[in-house]
Amino acid sequence: MVKKFLDVKPSRKIERKSEDAVIAVVKSVKTAVLEQSKNKRIISVLIASCILVAAASSYFFIPPKTKIDIWPRKNNTEEMTTLTVGQAKKAGNFIQGEVLEAEKEVSQNFTAHGKKLKATKARGIMRVYNNYSTVAQTLVATTRFISNEGKLFRTKERVVIPGGYYEGGKLAAGFIDIEVIADQSGEDYNIDPSTFSIPGFVGTSKYTAFYGKSSNPMTGGEKKEVFYATQEDLDNAKNTLTKIARSESDLALRDLISSGNYVLVQEAISIKADDFKASAELNQELDNFSAQAKSKSGAIVFKEQQLAEFSRNYITQKLPAGEKLIEDSVKTDYSLEATHPEKNELALRLAMSAQSHTAPEAMAIKEMVKNKNIGEIESILKGFSQIEKAKVEFWPFWVKLSPSDLRSIEVVLHLDRLD
Numbered sequence: 222m223v224k225k226f227l228d229v230k231p232s233r234k235i236e237r238k239s240e241d242a243v244i245a246v247v248k249s250v251k252t253a254v255l256e257q258s259k260n261k262r263i264i265s266v267l268i269a270s271c272i273l274v275a276a277a278s279s280y281f282f283i284p285p286k287t288k289i290d291i292w293p294r295k296n297n298t299e300e301m302t303t304l305t306v307g308q309a310k311k312a313g314n315f316i317q318g319e320v321l322e323a324e325k326e327v328s329q330n331f332t333a334h335g336k337k338l339k340a341t342k343a344r345g346i347m348r349v350y351n352n353y354s355t356v357a358q359t360l361v362a363t364t365r366f367i368s369n370e371g372k373l374f375r376t377k378e379r380v381v382i383p384g385g386y387y388e389g390g391k392l393a394a395g396f397i398d399i400e401v402i403a404d405q406s407g408e409d410y411n412i413d414p415s416t417f418s419i420p421g422f423v424g425t426s427k428y429t430a431f432y433g434k435s436s437n438p439m440t441g442g443e444k445k446e447v448f449y450a451t452q453e454d455l456d457n458a459k460n461t462l463t464k465i466a467r468s469e470s471d472l473a474l475r476d477l478i479s480s481g482n483y484v485l486v487q488e489a490i491s492i493k494a495d496d497f498k499a500s501a502e503l504n505q506e507l508d509n510f511s512a513q514a515k516s517k518s519g520a521i522v523f524k525e526q527q528l529a530e531f532s533r534n535y536i537t538q539k540l541p542a543g544e545k546l547i548e549d550s551v552k553t554d555y556s557l558e559a560t561h562p563e564k565n566e567l568a569l570r571l572a573m574s575a576q577s578h579t580a581p582e583a584m585a586i587k588e589m590v591k592n593k594n595i596g597e598i599e600s601i602l603k604g605f606s607q608i609e610k611a612k613v614e615f616w617p618f619w620v621k622l623s624p625s626d627l628r629s630i631e632v633v634l635h636l637d638r639l640d
Contacts, residue, residue: 281521285615287623288631289598291502292610295636299371300536300573303558306523307566314535316527320565321520322493323473327466328387328513331458333501335451343442345435347374347417352394353430354421357382366401366417366433373404374417374439376558378412382431401433403442410442418525441468446510459497462514467492470518483522489567493517521560521567532573543579547636550576565579576636579607583632598623 305311307319347366351358360380367373376399384396401417402411417433471490478485494517501510532553537546551573558568590598595613602611615623623630 237627253294266306273427283617284629285617285620285622285624286629286631287590287598287620288614288616288633289586289602290612290614290633290635291580291586291602291608292635293578294607294609295550295578296544298536298540298575298577299367300539300571302535302573304531304555304569304571305526305566306521306569307564309564309566314529314531316523318521318523318565318567321474321477321481321483321522322517323470323519324515324517325466325469325473326513326515327462327469328511329381329458329462329465330509330511331454332509333448333450333454333507335449335454335504336380336446337449338444339447339506340406340444341441342406343412343439344374344400344402345437345439346398347401347433348396348398349380349382349431349433350394350396351382351385352392353385353427355386355392355395357384357395358382358427358431360419365404365419365420368412368415368417369413370415370496372410372412372415374401375404375409382543389424399433404440407442407444411438411440413438422569437469447506449506450499450502450510452503454510455499455501455503458499458510458512459514462512463495463497463516466495466514466516467518470516474518474520478520478522481522482524483526483636484528485522486555486557486567487568489522489560490518490520491562493519521565528555532571532575536573536575540577544577544578547576547578549636550574580634581605581607583634586632587627587630590623591630593623593625594621 228394230353302314304314304316306316308318308320340628349360349366358381360376360382362378363375364380365373365375380397380399384391385395389395414435414437417435418428418431419431422428422431470492474490475485477483494515496515497512498514499510499512501507501512529551532551533546533548536551540546552575554572555569558570560567589601593601595615598613599611602608602613615621
């Protein structure tokens with residue numbers, strides 16, 4: 222039988238070393254924890270010391286301050302007056318104004334609505350021959366001539382046809398050029414060159430000896446419905462364009478006023494000039510016509526700040542002695558009383574309102590409250606009937622008296638509303 226022996230000594234050494242390592246780690250952690258706790262206590266002490274030092278320093282080195290908020294009792298004031306706005310400086314209630322002008326021209330085509338039947342007679346020139354004798358022949362006005370086509374024309378006036386003359390034993394016809402007019406209106410009489418006879422000589426030897434010839438067509442004869450410009454057409458064109466021109470000049474004027482930050486009194490706008498022209502005359506034959514209208518608008522304007530400044534000054538002069546105006550409370554309503562275009566002036570009726578107060582001056586209050594506690598200060602402020610409400614604050618919190626240095630006392634006057 223074979224026996225085996227196991228050496229366990231090395232295992233005991235390893236276990237001992239492990240235990241020593243664990244103990245060493247535990248000691249190290251414990252030491253670190255103790256050290257950290259010690260450091261925290263030191264830090265806490267340092268922080269507390271700094272706070273105490275800072276508090277002490279604040280007490281001795283930070284100057285105390287006092288703030289006093291005051292809401293004064295307000296008095297209402299109302300005033301009414303008349304104000305002149307113009308270019309030329311005047312005594313009394315006056316502010317400087319400016320005259321602005323804007324001109325616009327517009328044009329448009331219009332249809333003519335008048336209708337009528339146009340009937341005209343053809344007319345032209347013919348040469349009338351006297352191949353009858355050497356004696357002149359007189360034709361009365363409206364003597365008839367008939368063309369080869371059977372169209373009747375008449376002379377406009379009395380005509381004398383010169384007599385002929387003999388040449389080489391043969392009679393040469395005398396002649397004269399005259400104007401003739403168709404007996405009836407219409408295009409049918411616009412005939413080409415033709416030969417004309419005189420029906421008044423029918424049955425006599427003169428019938429073939431007196432005749433007429435035209436070298437050019439007869440023209441101008443027609444019969445149709447045409448349009449023409451009526452008085453209503455012209456009036457409508459004028460009214461339409463004048464209205465548009467006035468509107469555009471008014472808008473242009475308002476743009477000038479707006480861009481310049483001027484105040485416009487609506488009723489103060491005036492039409493400086495109107496001009497209308499049409500290409501058609503009354504009863505003129507045409508289908509349509511053009512027309513133009515020009516308008517110039519003007520107004521006396523002023524700046525808002527000028528009116529506001531006038532109102533502030535006017536009310537300030539009316540306040541009792543010692544009364545102080547609350548400038549932001551001033552309100553002004555105005556209306557037009559009269560216009561004077563020839564003077565470039567207008568008169569406004571003003572209704573002004575404002576608030577005022579008689580609260581003591583800040584410096585006087587500071588003098589009264591220095592080196593006083595809150596109770597004393599509040600008692601002092603309550604003694605003023607002009608003060609509606611007041612609030613006193615000391616800083617820092619441990620301060621018990623207001624400072625003697627007036628620069629460290631702040632007085633805030635609230636003129637808008639009670640908080």
